[in-house]
Amino acid sequence: MTEPVLALKHITMQFGGVVAVDNLTMHINKDEIVALIGPNGAGKTTAFNCITGVYTPTNGQVYYEGQLIVSNRPEGKMKALYAGSYKEYPREVVVNTPDRITKKGVARTFQNIRLFKTQTVFENVLIATHLHKTSNLFTAALRFNHKEERQMREHAMYMLEAVGLTAMKDELATSLPYGMQRRLEIARALATRPRLLLLDEPAAGMNPQETESLARFIVDIRQRFDLTIFLIEHHMDLVMDISDRIYVIDFGRQIATGIPEEIQDNQDVITAYLGVYEE
């Protein structure tokens, strides 16, 4: 078996006394589209934030392409407070900031769109090419890096073309319609040249047609940019349509995993989403 692109081992995230994610273990193989679903407040975005370094998990480890990128154990006050179900702690402590994790090749989008509001569509994408710069402050300010600068611009244009936003490149990012803003956010994430793309509710607020076209788009970029995709989504049509595998969590715990057909018939999942009818 080949190395999974992303592997979570016993990830537990506890805020004060609340365990938001409890003992989440999962893996994503190369070229897969994997979905993480669950009712509101199940801890999906928290799991994302643990992977991308926004939060440091209370306990557990994250491997990316076989490399340990996040590892932590309960320390200090948390030692006594710790309420996760998995009680074994890793020895190493590895903490990475989001920018370092992005540099390793993991890009993400946000649930509530976070574009650079005062900048144009083109500039939004251009900023994402900054992390691969080789110029320093002086060579950049004195324009000795014009070759690199041109490559950055070309790369940004290529990304805009890939998501079909070339015509709007000089518009203010926030003046785009909602669906376009989502696409722009994906283009921006792609401009960091990731190998793993994390999409946090890419179809939120979209109508059925837009969702349908987004599904084609995601499958398309996976092929075109040789990506592995991990997404959180509420639109079941989209999830069932494009995912290779699905993880379901509720109250922070994993309740099911499998291919879409298995999940559709899983009694626990149905209960989690619809509740139990009590006589």
Place this chain on the structure above:
Amino acid sequence: MKTLKIVLAALLVACAVLLLVFSLQARDSLPGILDRMDPQQLADQDTQMKKARDRVDNALLEGDREKTLRSLDRYMEGFREQLTLDSQVQMDLFFFRNGPSMIALALFLLVVAGALVLAAFSRRAKVKKSALYLCLAAAVYAAVYILENTVGGNSMLMTVLKKGAIYALIAVSMNLLNGFTGLFSLGQAGFMLIGAYTYAIFTIETASRNQVYQYYGGGLVQFMLPPLVAIVLAGLAAAFFAFLIGLPVLRLKSDYLAIATLGFAEIIRAVFQYDGLGPITNGSNLLRKFTVFGTALYPFVVAGVCIALIALLIHSTYGRAFKAIRDDEIAAEAMGINLYRHKQMAFVISSFFAGVGGALLAMYQTTVQAAAFTSAMTYEILLIVVIGGMGSISGSVMASFLFVAASEWWLRFLDNKTVIGSFEVPLLRSGFRMVAFSVVIMLVVLFYRQGIMGDKELSLSRIARRLGRRKEGGSHD
């Protein structure tokens, strides 16, 4: 279009060469002009006339331009009847009087001609744009030079221009941090103080050190650096302090930065007046007798170069990263931008240029005292940034000239008691200027929060578009 540009450039070059030849000739030929003015050799017969003419000759020998011109005026005023001024003499006199301005004008014309040729032959829009920038800068410098030589270096206009240029640099440096990176810092006066002191300490004449440091046995530093080296050193000293403060503070949210930098500015002001540091900082006494600039061009050139560097930085990939941090820290970090490193960069660079600005301010004031660098000074700079527009370099530049002109010049009348007939205008008294000024500022902040420029830049292309024509262009200064 191309031929037109080249012909125009050739004409300009011809004009420039003519101007240069005339003014260079006129410089050494005053005795000849005087002789031609006075064809009958009247001066030799009239003692008074002779005396006046000798005065001109002596002043010329001494090489004192101002004095020469003054005695020449007196000579011509007194003996207008006897002297004949044909057109040739008049022209020569004109070039003698305005020699330096004419040379400046000629150089300006040459730069414009060069830019025109560049614009004519280059196919790249960027080169054309830079050529236009060059023209604009040349025009500004030529204007300053000519103004200085016509209205005089000590006039109110030149004072305002000099201080305005220095404040423009400091305001732009603050804008880099507050407007472009979104970090709210209130330490500008502290960094200016460090810059001003560093500059002053290293450029006091060695001979006058005993006099300046009279209470501290001549001081510790016993050598003198060239002004430009000292200016760079002033910037570096300010940048170093910024780096130290940034180490802990920039890891926190930006509100703490404002508090920490404000505190730093206040502390540094006290520390520099501390008696124990006297051999270096001269305690709470003035530092004086250091090298100052002779012409208004000096602050204009230094500030212009620094502002151009900041503008280049802001339009580079690092500047885009700064703006990304301002717009959304979380998204910027997710795009692989190291928040701490980039904030540190912006903070250090901003402080470097504040230090350079402080050094220029020291030169402008000719004396330095730590007590003057109060937090009120920071607020002045902050106001300029707000009035000009957060995130607009050209806005800051315009606002600083406006601000300095208003506070030093235009609103002065409010400080004087004014009596019209027997009616004494109420409220006008010493200090009322600041009241009126505060009201103006409050109005701006309340009703015109975007400032003059918002976050836009003034550019030739924008102006051209306004006028309904498409044209290549660049931004101001």
